[in-house]
Amino acid sequence: MKVDLSWIDYLIMIIYFLFVLGIGVFLRKYMKNANAFLEAGRSMPAWVAGLAFISTNLGALEVMGMTGSGMKYGMMTTHFYWIGAIPAMIFLAVFMMPFYYGSKARSVPEFLKLRFDEKTRGLNAILFAVMTVLASGISMYALAILMENLLGWNFNLCLWISALIVLGYTYLGGLSSAIYNEVLQFFIIVIGLLPLVFLSLKDIGGWVGLKAKLAPIAVAKGYAADTFTTTWRHTGDALANPLGVEWYGVLFGLGFVLSFGYWCTNFLIVQRAFAAESKAAAKKVPLIGAIPKMFIPFLIIVPGIIALALFNDPTKGFTLPLDAGGKPIYDYTIIMLLKQYLPAGVLGLGITALLASFMSGMAGNVSAFNTVWTYDIYQSYIRPRTSNEEADGKHYLKVGRIATVFGILLSIASAYIASKFGNIMDFLQTIFSLINAPLFAVIFLGMFWKRTTGHAAFTGLLSGFLLALLHHGLTIPAGATTLVKGGWIAVLHTYPVEMAQNFWTAIIAFTVSAVVTVGLTFITKQKKSDEELHGLVYSLTPRELDDSHLSWYERPVGLAILVSVICIVLTIMFW
Amino acid sequence: MVDIRIPIGLMFTIIGLLISIFGVVTMSNTEMYHKSMGINVNIIMGLLMLVFGLIMLYFARRKKKT
Numbered sequence: 106m107k108v109d110l111s112w113i114d115y116l117i118m119i120i121y122f123l124f125v126l127g128i129g130v131f132l133r134k135y136m137k138n139a140n141a142f143l144e145a146g147r148s149m150p151a152w153v154a155g156l157a158f159i160s161t162n163l164g165a166l167e168v169m170g171m172t173g174s175g176m177k178y179g180m181m182t183t184h185f186y187w188i189g190a191i192p193a194m195i196f197l198a199v200f201m202m203p204f205y206y207g208s209k210a211r212s213v214p215e216f217l218k219l220r221f222d223e224k225t226r227g228l229n230a231i232l233f234a235v236m237t238v239l240a241s242g243i244s245m246y247a248l249a250i251l252m253e254n255l256l257g258w259n260f261n262l263c264l265w266i267s268a269l270i271v272l273g274y275t276y277l278g279g280l281s282s283a284i285y286n287e288v289l290q291f292f293i294i295v296i297g298l299l300p301l302v303f304l305s306l307k308d309i310g311g312w313v314g315l316k317a318k319l320a321p322i323a324v325a326k327g328y329a330a331d332t333f334t335t336t337w338r339h340t341g342d343a344l345a346n347p348l349g350v351e352w353y354g355v356l357f358g359l360g361f362v363l364s365f366g367y368w369c370t371n372f373l374i375v376q377r378a379f380a381a382e383s384k385a386a387a388k389k390v391p392l393i394g395a396i397p398k399m400f401i402p403f404l405i406i407v408p409g410i411i412a413l414a415l416f417n418d419p420t421k422g423f424t425l426p427l428d429a430g431g432k433p434i435y436d437y438t439i440i441m442l443l444k445q446y447l448p449a450g451v452l453g454l455g456i457t458a459l460l461a462s463f464m465s466g467m468a469g470n471v472s473a474f475n476t477v478w479t480y481d482i483y484q485s486y487i488r489p490r491t492s493n494e495e496a497d498g499k500h501y502l503k504v505g506r507i508a509t510v511f512g513i514l515l516s517i518a519s520a521y522i523a524s525k526f527g528n529i530m531d532f533l534q535t536i537f538s539l540i541n542a543p544l545f546a547v548i549f550l551g552m553f554w555k556r557t558t559g560h561a562a563f564t565g566l567l568s569g570f571l572l573a574l575l576h577h578g579l580t581i582p583a584g585a586t587t588l589v590k591g592g593w594i595a596v597l598h599t600y601p602v603e604m605a606q607n608f609w610t611a612i613i614a615f616t617v618s619a620v621v622t623v624g625l626t627f628i629t630k631q632k633k634s635d636e637e638l639h640g641l642v643y644s645l646t647p648r649e650l651d652d653s654h655l656s657w658y659e660r661p662v663g664l665a666i667l668v669s670v671i672c673i674v675l676t677i678m679f680w
Numbered sequence: 681m682v683d684i685r686i687p688i689g690l691m692f693t694i695i696g697l698l699i700s701i702f703g704v705v706t707m708s709n710t711e712m713y714h715k716s717m718g719i720n721v722n723i724i725m726g727l728l729m730l731v732f733g734l735i736m737l738y739f740a741r742r743k744k745k746t
Contacts, residue, residue: 113702117695124691131682153684285684292688296729300721308717448712450702450722454695 108255108444114453121293121457122270125464128289129274129282138498142279142505143476144211144380149281151386153288155393158377160287162398163294164466165459166244168405169251172442173435175409176416178347179319179333180679182409183402187336188360191395191672193368195665198391201369202378204552206387207640211379212473213372213548214481220551220641222559222632223485228566229544230481233372234474236537238512241470242519243534247436248463249520254426255440256456264520267460271467272513276506280380280476283468287377290461291397297451297458298404304446305411308421318414333410336679349602358608362615366541370548373473385661392664399672405439412438415445470516475508483508532589536574542611543569543618550622555642559632561625569618576613582606685740692733700726 136142149157174182210216214233218226249264274282309315312334320330332339332346339345340352350358368374368391377394381387415423416433423445425433443455483504484490490497522529543566550557550565581592582603591606600606638645657663703722706712713720 113698116698120691120695120698124687128687131687135681148681281681285682285687288684289688289691292692292732296692296725296732300716300725304716304719304721307719446715448706448715448721450699450706451716451725454699454725 107257108440108452108456110256110453110456111449113450114456117450117453118457118460121461124289125270125286126273128285129277132278132282132285135281136277136279136502138495139479139501139505140498141281142502143472143479145280145284147380148382149284149377149380149386151381151389152393153284154377154381154386154390156291156397157284157287158374158390159394159398159401160291160294160465161377161469162374162394162466163291163401163462164244164469165248165463166466168294168459168462169247169436169439171402171405172409172412172439173437175406176413176435176438179323179410179413180336180406181340181346181348182406183336183675183679184348184355184359186398186402186406187672187676188355189364190368190398191668192360193364194391194395194398195668196365197369197375197378198388198395199661199665201548201552202388202391203384204641204643204646205375206379206381206384207646211480212476213370213375213544214477216548216641217551217562218481218485220548220633220638221557221562225547225559225563225566226481226485228563229540230477230485232537232540234477234482236534236540237373237470237474237477238515239519239534239537241467241474241512241516243523244463244466245516246520246523248459250524251437251440251459255437255444260524264517267463267467268513268517271464271471272510275468275471275475276509279505279509280376280472283472284377284380286468287465290465293454293461294458294465295397295404297454297461298408300451301408301442301446301455302404305408305415305442308446309411309414315411315414318418319410322413322417333413334679336676338680343601343605348604349600350605350608354605354608358612362542362545362611363608365549366545366611366615370541370544372477373469376469376473376476388661389664392661392668395668396671399668399675408442409438412442421445467516471509471512474512475505478508478512479505528589535577535589539570539573539577539610539614540566542573542614546615546618547622550619550626552641553643554626555635555638555644556631557622557626558629560629561622564625565618565622568621569614572617573610573614576610577606580606580609683740683743685736689733689736689738689740692729692736694733696726696729696731696733698726700730702726 140146171182205216208216208219210219214226214230217229245264245268248267249260252258252263253260274286309318316331316334319333323330323332328345328347329339337352340355343349343351378387378390381390412423415421416425425441426437428434443452447455479501484501546569547562547566551562577591578594580598580600581596582590582600585591590603635645640646699722703720703726706722707720
């Protein structure tokens with residue numbers, strides 16, 4: 106089962122490590138104050154921030170998980186990309202970015218403070234800080250266990266070295282270094298996985314050969330023959346597709362609540378657009394990121410679907426490691442495919458691509474954590490700003506650097522907890538993932554309805570979160586054996602698959618939060634004056650400057666139309 | 681600040697050269713390329729990376745002049 110690496114593979118990894126750290130060393134001299142360190146001095150060109158935007162999202166769990174999902178759900182996994190990301194990214198770019206960037210807020214919690222009040226910011230900042238540390242700990246654990254099982258590396262060594270490299274370049278060069286490296290990592294991920302896509306497709310006889318091979322597998326599982334190679338065709342009935350969700354669940358749960366919650370409010374992602382050099386550039390960031398995003402399924406999901414065909418064809422000799430319960434570990438699909446097709450040389454490149462995806466995700470977590478800690482917790486509650494701006498800049502730079510070290514140490518600690526109590530970590534992550542959907546409801550109402558009050562937003566956020574928690578406690582996916590998956594209060598409803606439960610939890614969180622916020626807005630008093638809300642709310646912000654002198658592809662709306670057209674064409678092609 | 685295309689260009693040029701040379705040296709090793717169906721993916725990917733690296737460097741240099 107082990108993957109054997111040769112000297113050339115290690116040499117490629119070492120060259121990559123040197124460049125990643127080198128970028129940090131080189132940027133060190135520009136880190137003169139907190140603004141440069143935590144916000145990249147708001148100086149990034151749109152294309153750099155745009156690629157970093159998508160690279161942060163392309164973490165190790167995404168790459169490993171989506172290839173595994175490709176194997177489990179087939180082409181329907183693209184719902185996480187086409188319907189489940191692109192509309193939200195366009196909405197963020199065109200409608201939300203002007204207020205986020207124009208507000209001069211340095212983080213999403215700070216936007217909540219400017220638009221609503223201190224308590225809403227505090228609640229979000231603390232939940233977000235805990236969530237980022239958990240997320241980076243879990244992905245660190247996933248990477249280290251993968252490397253231990255399949256490359257024979259030492260778990261502890263792997264954990265500490267990967268953490269120290271990320272610490273090295275984020276400590277030295279801050280957000281700029283994270284962003285620059287994310288661009289480099291983006292290209293390494295794409296180029297490193299490219300040979301896998303071509304070789305596996307060639308082996309299986311192209312798309313036509315793949316369809317032919319998957320038809321009997323789908324029929325044997327009780328689905329229609331083309332289930333694994335289509336996306337929307339079999340969503341009329343939840344039981345007719347492996348995702349276990351109907352079309353309206355996909356459309357509203359994934360396409361609206363989950364994706365808008367993630368893409369429009371998750372500071373980890375949005376921070377890349379905050380670092381853009383101008384408001385016009387910030388609006389373009391998510392749209393530039395959307396272009397590669399639409400094609401990533403061909404890089405990571407299609408090989409997963411091919412793995413399903415290989416797995417059912419004994420002549421191919423493709424296997425997956427089994428877990429303690431004897432079930433295949435789907436998350437290992439990508440690395441077993443690398444082993445199957447890539448000879449020494451490009452194999453090292455493929456492993457480097459996995460390491461790069463891990464680092465881009467982890468650096469994203471760390472740079473978002475240190476910003477929220479420094480500005481939204483330390484500066485707000487521990488040591489407020491003084492009149493001396495220059496000394497403050499230096500002081501908060503130091504705090505930001507210390508927060509970087511602590512963020513990484515806490516991630517390592519949570520990786521060790523995950524290795525001992527994996528279920529608890531899964532549970533915590535499920536719970537903290539419930540904060541995004543209510544957050545989107547509140548920010549959306551805040552941006553487009555000037556009456557929305559602070560008390561209403563805070564209560565909406567909290568009640569959406571608690572109700573989602575209650576729903577998780579009262580429902581369970583079919584076949585679940587642990588309370589971690591739900592039903593820890595009582596079981597009132599059973600979903601066919603876990604995915605369906607996730608969708609409905611998010612839908613409930615969003616709906617409750619929106620209803621409570623709207624309801625309470627009518628009975629509480631708006632404490633912010635119209636002047637204070639200038640630039641934060643749609644109706645109180647002057648219209649954009651005219652950009653009609655630019656060519657269509659330089660204008661956000663032109664780019665947004667291009668992205669929509671490509672996305673619609675892809676959806677129809679694989680309907 | 682530094683132009684990000686310079687480190688990207690340098691890294692891809694170096695790794696591209698390395699992999700393509702490795703591909704040339706191992707060309708006669710049919711056992712090794714059995715996995716990739718007899719295709720020498722190292723030469724192909726190496727050259728692709730080299731070209732990509734040089735294009736990045738070219739654009740970084742052209743911008744510096746203007």
